[in-house]
Amino acid sequence: MSRESNLDQLTNWLQARYHDQTEYLQATSEIARDVIDVFNANEAYKQYDVLRRLSVPERIIHFTVHWLNDDNQVEIHQGWRVQHSGLIGPYKGGLRFHPTVNESILKFLAFEQSFKNALTGLPIGGAKGGSDFNPRGRSETEIMRFCQAFMTELYRHIGPNTDVPAGDINVSGREIGFLYGQYRRILNQFGGTLTGKDISFGGSHVRTEATGFGLIYMLEAVLETHQTPLKNKVVGISGAGNVALHAALRATQLGARVVSLSNSRGALLNESGFSENSLTQAIETKDQHNNILKALSDDGHGDYQADASPWQLNMDIALPCATQNEIDEPAAQKLVDHNVRFLLEGANMPCTTRAHQVLAENKIVYVPGKASNAGGVAISGLEMSQNAAFRRDSYSDIDTTLKHIMRSIHQQCLQEGQRDGEINYAKGANIAGFRRLADAIVMQGL
Template identity: 55%
Template sequence: MSKKAETRVQSLLDDLKERHPDQPEFHEAVAGVARSVMPLVLENSAYDDCKVLEQLTEPDRIISFRVAWRDDDGAVHVNRGWRVQHNHAIGPYKGGLRFAPHVNESVLKFLAFEQTFKNALTNLPMGGAKGGSDFDPHGRSNGEIMRFCQAFMECLYRYIGPNTDVPAGDMGVGGREIGFLFGHFIRLTNTFEGSLTGKGLAFGGSAERTEATGYGLIYFLENALNHHDLELKEQTVAISGAGNVALYAAEKAMEEGAKVVTLSDSGGLLHVKEGLDEDTLDAIKRCKLKKHGALEDGAGDIKGAKFHKDKTPWGVECDIALPCATQNELDGDAAKTLIDNGVKAIAEGANMPCTEEAREAFRKSDVIFVPGKAANAGGVAVSGLEISQNAVGLQWDREEVDQRLRRIMSEIHDKCRDACPDKDCKPLDYVAGSDIAGFKRVADAIVAYGVG
């Protein structure tokens, strides 16, 4: 990056921190994209004149609200709720709802910012948004979660709709919560329209939505490996997490002939040296997705499995690492361990699970590194397909959706490849490629609309 570009990036970040203090997650997300795209901005007078990057560091709007609800004992609780509608230059706002104690405005702004470029990579007409609450669903009864979701929707429903903003699920918001949210939306508006995605198949949902992020991660990974003259078959894969993304990434990797040797949860690491088999993975799915149990509880029933309390997968020797758990779970020390152990590729299944130090370590090595905005775009891609199905009153079968998902992830890979500053370099810089490809689509629309 030129001296002029470095100066402009620093000026942008200084201004951002002054306008949005105490929001480190948001600052980190903006800094990463700004470093990738500033040379492009300086080369394109229209981008620079319209201050496109500066516009994109300020969300279109942030809606915040109080959510009051009663627990099973009749006691009233008060939580905070938000919807960050970041940018709708290329389509209605689109992004998940997250219910977790750590949720705050900075986290949601970071996620909405990233979502804008992730959605742009899919080539579907979707802007970027994110929302949620500091409500913790863990340990709550079905009735309590229903009442919270209904109270949340009473605050949100005025600001969403199929041509305005289409929320979906995210951490803490699965099919059950989407059902409660959508049901109350129908009652409040007296309309049945595609205003949320991730719905059940019986009421407008899409086949393969639950699996989409994990499957899409593997589809992108296969394209990246193939470009670098590698294949997934017979590779040893370490995966963190044990939610939808991790479990369905494991399932698809195993279908493609890889050996998956780890999963993890908040309690620690499950290591199966000889690799998971189909029956074992199905048992873990029942434990984690249906009973919300702990990996440690079922480890004793898995042949050859060892559970390591409070450990992560990154010390396990592997060819491919897929961080699929949570933000900043893989730090610089873990990155060095993976590199020293001969890892060939890392693809982010979660949103920004690698710290900045880890990302830089991977980018300076001979390791293929794929950032989340490209690698985990499969979930929002199938959400976009759900919007399309709702709009025309159709429901595609699983095979049709899977074919479309494969094609979208292949196209995202090719866009990132083609946008890389050095297309002949191996490994490709997918971080810069994904940032530039996503930014350019949004920026072209902003310029076309004019300032005002």
């Protein structure tokens, strides 16, 4: 059967079943286009129907969370855990608390997570979960009660050798602590069932910084391959969470000039570049402010503009670190117009399909999130290992391991994506992850 026929068959099969899940269909179709030739060339892959099997989650757990707010009123929210692939290890992926959370978004995140985790080389599968609960404006007591109620429903489906959740949007060390405390009370077990824990009870050094730092370590590898130094390069970043702020900090420490950050309400711009001190201040105080970027602006660390884009200044490198599909076709064209040469994803799938086309047409070097933001889950995997061995590795050792893992992922992208002097990082990452997962399906059978 032809390349197009197999690709059309898969697309039509998924569309017929999940026509209303746009994010999930976008993610599966993008990977399928890149790996279809590898699939067609391998008889075992076709015999075991690995492409369709890898496209569909192994299990989706959907539950209702009932809890009591500070006004003694019952609130009801929805919770999910999408256990996409356990082929190469226990399910692994974050929990997201945000009003936009739905099954489509979690399925796309879990699908991408499976390929990302495969690239790390660690024995971890892919999953994602969360709730439509919005912690903004909630008291700490309300957040604690919600986390406890959420874990009371989730605990029976997770465990150190089954499924190991971590944090994601709006789930940081505080929420992980509340979730883990409830899990420990219910099961009377202390183990590595969640990662991203505080260092005082089994957490790992570098975990908070890992995704942002790993993004910059991948950027260094990409720039070296293109014989371009990071020092003095102008970097634009979207987002104002852990990933964005730590990426900005590490890039600044390595001599780059970071000129933008953003949130859902606007952008903080500084053509001279943010100082290391201002970024450290933002990281240390972000939980104390409703709008940390506005607070930085008020302290003289840049110009905060409501409803503004972080991509309106000239820059060499763009690092979107906010959310999915934040860069559409007009935003991609704006990057082209502002002389961007490299784009690495700090968020999961922040570029639309049409944005990808604009980047490719203008020969912008593009690295997908499954490769460039894999640092967080890599350190989560190391935290699992430390918990299992009842040990704690040093900050410097873990940071060094993170650099090695990111460079290994870069090398896999080159091996699978370099042809005739051109490097397609997206295709390289997709094929490398696909081979590891597809081989595991073949070896394990039906």
